[in-house]
Amino acid sequence: MNEEPQVLYCDAWLMAIDKPAGMIVHGDGTGERTLTDYASDLLLAMGDGFAATDMQPLNRLDRDTTGVVLFSLDKQTQPAFDQMVIDHAFEKHYLALAEGKIDWNEKLIDKPIARDRHDSRKMRVGASGKPSQTRVKVLKRLKSRRGLPTRSYIDVELLTGRKHQIRVHLASERHPLVGDDLYGTPRPYGLMLHAHSVSFTHPVTGEHIHIEAPCPWEP
Template identity: 50%
Template sequence: MGAVRILYEDDHLIAVDKPAGVIVHGDGTGSCTLTENVRDLVERRGGSPEQIAGVQALQRLDRETTGIVLFSLRKETQAAFDRIIAERAIEKRYLAIASGRIRTPREITAPIGRDRHDSRRMRVSRTGKSARTVITPLDCAPADQRAPERTLLEVDLHTGRKHQIRVHMAHIGHPLLGDRLYGGPGAFQLMLHAAELAFTHPITGERVRITAPYPKRFEALFDRRG
């Protein structure tokens, strides 16, 4: 991958804009990871071996999902960030493009568990873990030469289940464009972007809001520059 795009930084934390196709943690295949790239950045800046080793991802995004990923920079303060994540004290907002037309906001609370027939997938399951996703349509477009009928969504994620947004959107009959795993139209990259995080900094007490730029692959289907 190219240069790491920094979205926010202080003495304890760094937030970067993850590109598509990059994994956050190693998966045993030898693929370059976002974590390695952030550690390389700290090293190039003259960080000590302890500082480099202290770089740890605080959450993850799927390989094809883009947007904000938080990294702790100090082992001695990482637990404080882990705690606010475990307590769901971080507001998470995504942008997504779903297939079909969605006219009104909607809350989806279907529980999510593993798919016993396909280890890559999650599914809505009565015995799964609770999950809550709130979607708000921002714009709709009819089918044209670029893509089928589609809706640009703002998505508020209130829990953090694996593939939660993707599973919930497929469950209501509007899989995300590019989400071949869950039945979405496949001639695209996955149209899911971690656009905003907000939280009270557990070390400084300040209110932090981090945003990631609107992705170019979204511009081709919904131009929001105006």
């Protein structure tokens, strides 16, 4: 992990941080430093001990996914943010590189996702799974060059929030994400998936908030 997290937005109720690749959001029992630890230390340094104690992540990203992570900072308003998560009131867009040339320009992938009974690390598309919707728009098709295969640069909007949803849905379309070591082919430069932006109406102020994290890689 080469980069430090960066604060993208902060008010009395909410903080947004740009997570680098290689960092987990929440503790996994190993004692590894997490993005939540970083945010808590930052709030303590700012003199806000209550927020440092009360903060909770509102979304999680896989270890190798970069981009926007939101934290609720106040116990009184956290239920409002939690309800927004349940209602899918956060508009989330990701940037990604997918293997191969995607023939369509835009598509709603509507396939239920369940746990993979044969591999506890993985999820899969299956009739017994939870409803899952991902809207994909092709931004650019990249021809093979300098030994790199044909790829598609895509904008992905999450309409639901299942574990590994984008990775599973793209793999089910035979276009796994570049660098996906679970559902595709590992690459030395890692997983090409970035949580680019989050938009929402602030439940306290009523303001429209749009938060962006610059993409750390170029297609």
